[in-house]
Amino acid sequence: MTTDNRLQASDICFSYGGRQVINHVDLDLCPGTLTALVGPNGAGKSTLLHLLQGRLVASGGHVVCGCSVALMPQRAAIDWTFPITVSDMVNLGRNGARRRTGGPSCHDLLERVGMAEMASRRLSQLSGGQQQRVLLARALMQNSGVLLLDEPCSAIDPPTREHLLGVMRQQAESGQTLLVxxxxWGSALDSYDRVVVLDGSVLASGSPADVRAKLSDLTCMMGSHCCE
Structure with a gap:
């Protein structure tokens, strides 16, 4: 990892179908930090991640980052009937971003996410939790300075969720910058260094303690679903 894996977004805006989805968002993600991006459905979380990674072009503002940025997409965005093995899927990460010398091997990454024994298994044979682990390993294969993860812990059992959070924490401790x-909300306030609350615009940002103190106000602004 480089020593400066900082990503800064300034006044980011994005419109879709005549509706402004992302409204003047500022972010400053520091190296070695594990940050949660939380908000209700339709808040623009996935859109913001794609803007930060460069898959979408903002209609206003700019993103500054001196390192490579990898994105782990949502599981639903992947065709799991594609006839390749787990190892094949992870190795696709080599083409996802600029490859650095001395990056991790496919076997090492599969061991880290607890999938080494399933390296030769077909994607169609995996459970939901196993699919999430494979996607994380593929994202880590890119050996990027910044890693953006889109709902990596959704619809999986608590042990798998804790395992993935542990892997993410290790990446942050190594100097990588992660936005998840x-x-x-409970996991975000208990397991992350920082929390960003998004609903089109940033409603709150800071340490879990800072954001927790604002939860009652946010519930009034966003409705009770903000704390689901």
Missing amino acids: SSHD
């Missing part, structure tokens, strides 16, 4: 979108 989530619907799980």
Whole structure:
């Protein structure tokens, strides 16, 4: 990892179908930090991640980052009937971003996410939790300075969720910068260094303690679903 894996977004805006989805968003993601991006359905979390990674072009503002940025997409965005093996899927990450010398091997990454024994298994044979682990390993294969993860812990059992959070924490401790979108407010407030609350614009940002102190106000602004 490089020593400066900082990503900054300034006044980011994005419109879709005549509706402004992302409204003047500022972010400053520091190296070695594990940040949760939380908000209700339709808040623009996935859109913001795609803007930060460069898959979408903002209609206003700019993103500054001196390192490569990898994106782990939502599981639903992948065709799991594609006739390749788990190892094949992870190795696709080599083409996802600029490859650095001395990056991790496919076997090492599959061991880290608890999938080494399933390296030769077909994608169609995997459970939902196993699919999430494979996607994380593929994203880690890119060996990027910044890693954006779109709902990596959704619809999986608690042990798998804790395992994936542990892997993400290790990446942050190694100096990588991680931004993780989530619907799980409880996990965000208990397991992350920082929390960003998004509903088109940033409603709150800071340490879990800072955001927790604002939850009652946010519930009034966003409705009770903000804390689901």
